[in-house]
Amino acid sequence: MDINDLILVSVDDHVVEPPDMFAGRLPARYADQAPKVITKDDGTDAWVFEGQEATNVGLNAVAGRPPDEYGAEPTRFSEIRPGCFDIHERIRDMNAGGLAASMNFPSYPQFCGQYFARAGDKDLALAVLRAYNDWHLDEWCGTYPGRMIPLALPPIWDPTLMAQEVRRVAAKGCHAVTFSENPEKLGYPSLHSDHWDPFWQACSDQNTVVCLHIGSSSQVVVTSLDAPVDTMITLQPMSIVQAAADLIWSPFLRRFPDLTLALSEGGIGWIPYFLERVDRVYKQHRAWTHQDFGDMLPSELFLQRIVTCFIEDEFGVASREKLNIDMVTWECDYPHSDSSWPLAPESLGRCLGGVPDRDVAKITHENALRLFSFDLFSHLPGEQATVGALRARAGDVDLGYRSSERLRKVGTAPVSVLDLARQLPTSGGS
């Protein structure tokens, strides 16, 4: 395998939304009330909507920043690499990183639009959310056809509206929607309730994948506030195991047999253990818990219906015979701090040593294109979509670190969760 020959489709990257995203996209009566970017007294930029402030947290847009300047401080657009928010620059960064196509999760609205859902005026919120999705589909994804896989936000406060929005965006070619790994933590009924049935039905009907990103419960696992922050960073991907357990044991996955969900940024190396555990629990406890999977095992349900993905996971790839190779995808995580951009091909290459070409093709792009109903090759023929071909176009992209005096930290003491939390702004919701 030559990494230059890989065709890379990432199912989890992030857009930092540009300030002008709503221009001309809202009905006139709402135009003044759209979320807007303000510059605060300390010079940092923040989105404001119905009085709610949302900052661009540093760690969420560190592509191109020296690693010793990472942190949770609110940032300014001028401190963020333009590829985070400018689609032309993003495509250039994708070329430099060898990425043929990419699916982008939101930033300030949070992973499944919690920011919009907290609005008091729900008609306004719906108009804003639709404008967001239109901007995402028409501008972010539409400017360079074939490069950005569309992903919609749902109006999580109303399952009927969610279903309508899923159908509306599907008609525009979008077959992925974000949702919460645990809606109960957001104040809504849990995944085990039938509250969400209209949403599941619409996604089933439209062949739309429901993407549960790590952190989409607005909660992270924190062992203690004085724990080194590395503890939290370590645990974050694997914490999606809680959602995985919910999906398997909840009746809705069996009730909607055409529904597909994705565990975004969840990693894969822990899954074989987890599935063995699930089947053991089933055999050991079903007599009193009354679970019934008919003639299949719970692990089989997971393998058929749950899309998995990884950034860099050698053990997981080496254990792929315990997974469903048709459901394993890859992600780059640009511009977050766990991303290996611009050396993603090299990072992924380390995981793919010894893997047959057939499996490499599935993991790197075929599964993602099929699952998200995305047509890459009619826009970017295979020979133009490889890492080598894309990088050849990007010789003029500056990949050097851009330092910011303001974000440089003093001291060398280990950083705790509390230290990181203190960098966050005091306002802002969950």
Add this chain to the structure above:
Amino acid sequence: MDINDLILVSVDDHVVEPPDMFAGRLPARYADQAPKVITKDDGTDAWVFEGQEATNVGLNAVAGRPPDEYGAEPTRFSEIRPGCFDIHERIRDMNAGGLAASMNFPSYPQFCGQYFARAGDKDLALAVLRAYNDWHLDEWCGTYPGRMIPLALPPIWDPTLMAQEVRRVAAKGCHAVTFSENPEKLGYPSLHSDHWDPFWQACSDQNTVVCLHIGSSSQVVVTSLDAPVDTMITLQPMSIVQAAADLIWSPFLRRFPDLTLALSEGGIGWIPYFLERVDRVYKQHRAWTHQDFGDMLPSELFLQRIVTCFIEDEFGVASREKLNIDMVTWECDYPHSDSSWPLAPESLGRCLGGVPDRDVAKITHENALRLFSFDLFSHLPGEQATVGALRARAGDVDLGYRSSERLRKVGTAPVSVLDLARQLPTSGGS
């Protein structure tokens, strides 16, 4: 490999303490205040100490009960298999299950003695805790030398007293002590504080392994109350990953280089993924989190110092080259609901197919005996310690299910976490 030739040492089973455990073991002034067993109006038995009630929760002592009668109800001693609390019957059950030796965690005092730690009179609590440990060492472990590996409870409210108790029981041959996977959740300083240094020092000095059992933070991961209870059961072992992350990133493991800890009932199949993740976090984030492991990787620290164990984990055993084979142990979990007793040898045998004899010996008994400084063979020579030899002695042990009309459930609807919680008594602490 013939399972009859295996020598099985389990590092995690449980004793249900008998009502007479404190008889003659406390100073006269405390004799009346010792924890005692009462029979409640509903006929169930409970321990009472300083007004705190602790029941024997059904799921914690289900050995020999039909699986459709499992649940969380308080039970009566008469409903519990005598092997749970009678050492003579326990040895017979161990023989029938092919177990040569076993380490037993406590029941009513909770995993690290939280029940005693909640007492108002701390002098009394210390006297009771020492009497508990003496009973455990002298009676539970002493009656059949070579069969029960001693394990002490620490007085977690005072690290200096903990150190004293570790030294006191080590002089009596005990080189294992329980502690909490997350003491902050119990209201004490976290693992990251230097508060525990006297305890770590004593354990280092005495070659005493600190055992962190799943659930020893008095908390379980619950995704939502209406989640099927299978969700909670699935997640429980793997949730020890939070403690594993704490151990790796906290400075104390590096400050006490002779200290060994065990993740009791944690499983092993998730660990290779976890260690790869840990090393990636180190390389990706250390520039700003300021972690420093000198010339080693964090994964190497874990592999050297953390004892792992499993009940049944085929994937984990198959992945053992990613673990430290000298630190992998096995457990039976008698009499809890995840135990495979009395068919533990058959269950383990499924995991050991194709594993070389050298590794089988380490996993099944050599590691446990070395790590816990336990002398099995001078009491039970190898040829008498095998599954086959022990079972040959146990032909008269009744292994049929013993049903209880009272515990039989009505209905077939899936059981939720809330359903289970409703079976628990309303009193009792955390």
